[in-house]
Amino acid sequence: MSAAVYVLSTLTGYLLTSALLLKCPGLLHRRKRRTFVSRHISHRGGAGENLENTMAAFKHAVDLGTDMLELDCHLTKDEQVVVSHDANLQRCTGVDTRVADLTYSQLPSYLCRLGVTFQRECFCEGGGDTRIPLLREVFEAFPNTPINIDIKVNNDTLIKKVSELVVSYDREHLTVWGNSSSQIVRKCYRENPSIPLLFSLPRVLQLLGLFYTGLLPFVPLKEQFLEIPMPSIVSKLGDPDRLNRGQRLLVWLADALLMRKSLFKHLTERGIQVYVWVLNDEEDFRRAFDLGATGVMTDFPSRLKDFMDQNGISRLE
Ligand SMILES: *[C@@H]1O[C@H](CO)[C@@H](O)[C@H](O)[C@H]1NC(C)=O
Ligand SMILES: *[C@@H]1O[C@H](CO)[C@@H](O)[C@H](O)[C@H]1NC(C)=O
Numbered sequence: 001m002s003a004a005v006y007v008l009s010t011l012t013g014y015l016l017t018s019a020l021l022l023k024c025p026g027l028l029h030r031r032k033r034r035t036f037v038s039r040h041i042s043h044r045g046g047a048g049e050n051l052e053n054t055m056a057a058f059k060h061a062v063d064l065g066t067d068m069l070e071l072d073c074h075l076t077k078d079e080q081v082v083v084s085h086d087a088n089l090q091r092c093t094g095v096d097t098r099v100a101d102l103t104y105s106q107l108p109s110y111l112c113r114l115g116v117t118f119q120r121e122c123f124c125e126g127g128g129d130t131r132i133p134l135l136r137e138v139f140e141a142f143p144n145t146p147i148n149i150d151i152k153v154n155n156d157t158l159i160k161k162v163s164e165l166v167v168s169y170d171r172e173h174l175t176v177w178g179n180s181s182s183q184i185v186r187k188c189y190r191e192n193p194s195i196p197l198l199f200s201l202p203r204v205l206q207l208l209g210l211f212y213t214g215l216l217p218f219v220p221l222k223e224q225f226l227e228i229p230m231p232s233i234v235s236k237l238g239d240p241d242r243l244n245r246g247q248r249l250l251v252w253l254a255d256a257l258l259m260r261k262s263l264f265k266h267l268t269e270r271g272i273q274v275y276v277w278v279l280n281d282e283e284d285f286r287r288a289f290d291l292g293a294t295g296v297m298t299d300f301p302s303r304l305k306d307f308m309d310q311n312g313i314s315r316l317e
Contacts, residue, residue, distance in 0.1 A: 021217030025270045032271030035173035036146045038068035041297040043278045048116045048299035053083045056129035061301045070148040075158040078103040081135040107132050118278035139169040149177040154184050163192040176225045196224040227275045231255035264292040
């Protein structure tokens with residue numbers, strides 16, 4: 001047999017096996033056990049309908065029937081785990097100070113009106129609740145609601161304390177945690193391997209590399225959640241004319257590479273949930289669910305709920 005024929009037949013064998021395993025991952029991998037499935041996820045508690053990351057926001061979202069709260073954590077100077085997105089409080093409170101430099105009782109209150117990061121020229125007017133809550137309070141108030149925790153600082157004490165809280169409130173089966181930094185995600189895993197993990201950014205890139213070379217179906221994955229942006233929303237966030245050609249091309253390419261039905265299908269069949277963020281209109285909700293995403297993160301929980309009700313998208317699989 002000539003070398004060319006040998007190489008060709010081996011390559012064909014590889015591609016066929018890869019295609020088969022992409023479609024039927026169960027032949028090689030045990031499907032991950034899922035303790036909850038979230039279709040409706042409230043980003044920062046629903047930052048478009050209440051002040052982000054406040055108890056009022058979480059309560060509104062849970063009352064509405066959200067499947068999951070997404071929130072962010074920091075550590076105060078007296079080592080309390082608080083729910084806040086930014087490290088510096090200028091944007092949210094108008095005070096130029098860092099969460100890490102104040103004790104919990106010294107933290108300022110939120111402004112009554114906050115910009116909504118993922119909705120162009122949109123501000124949220126809060127009701128009465130402007131307090132930065134403790135993570136513990138959220139766990140106490142919503143003992144049965146799955147929570148997605150973004151660890152916002154690479155701080156070992158923060159990771160340890162979050163793990164301790166998750167364990168003491170018996171929520172390991174209701175939690176996913178992580179960050180875009182692979183270092184933080186590695187630390188989370190080392191601290192408590194029984195809390196489900198999300199893919200860090202380097203791992204997302206690796207995942208895409210594996211997918212496009214046909215290797216993904218052969219590789220075991222330790223993460224249980226893929227949480228990715230829908231790149232096309234960039235054009236809705238700012239003035240589209242402000243993006244130059246190169247940037248527009250990059251957004252298009254990222255969107256084409258990431259938003260793949262066959263990738264989502266393969267992962268969900270392996271028991272890995274795919275969440276797309278942060279979507280705030282019906283066009284994007286529809287696109288994400290049509291692509292086979294497990295869930296959608298939104299700043300507008302009521303909007304997403306209405307969309308799901310109208311389109312018969314069920315809460316449970
Ligand atoms: C973690 O945070 C605490 C409280 O803010 C701080 O005292 C400590 O120095 C931080 N550790 C690291 C490694 O940054
Ligand atoms: C990840 O952590 C970094 C700090 O190390 C922070 O700036 C960033 O906002 C975090 N990202 C997410 C998605 O949590």
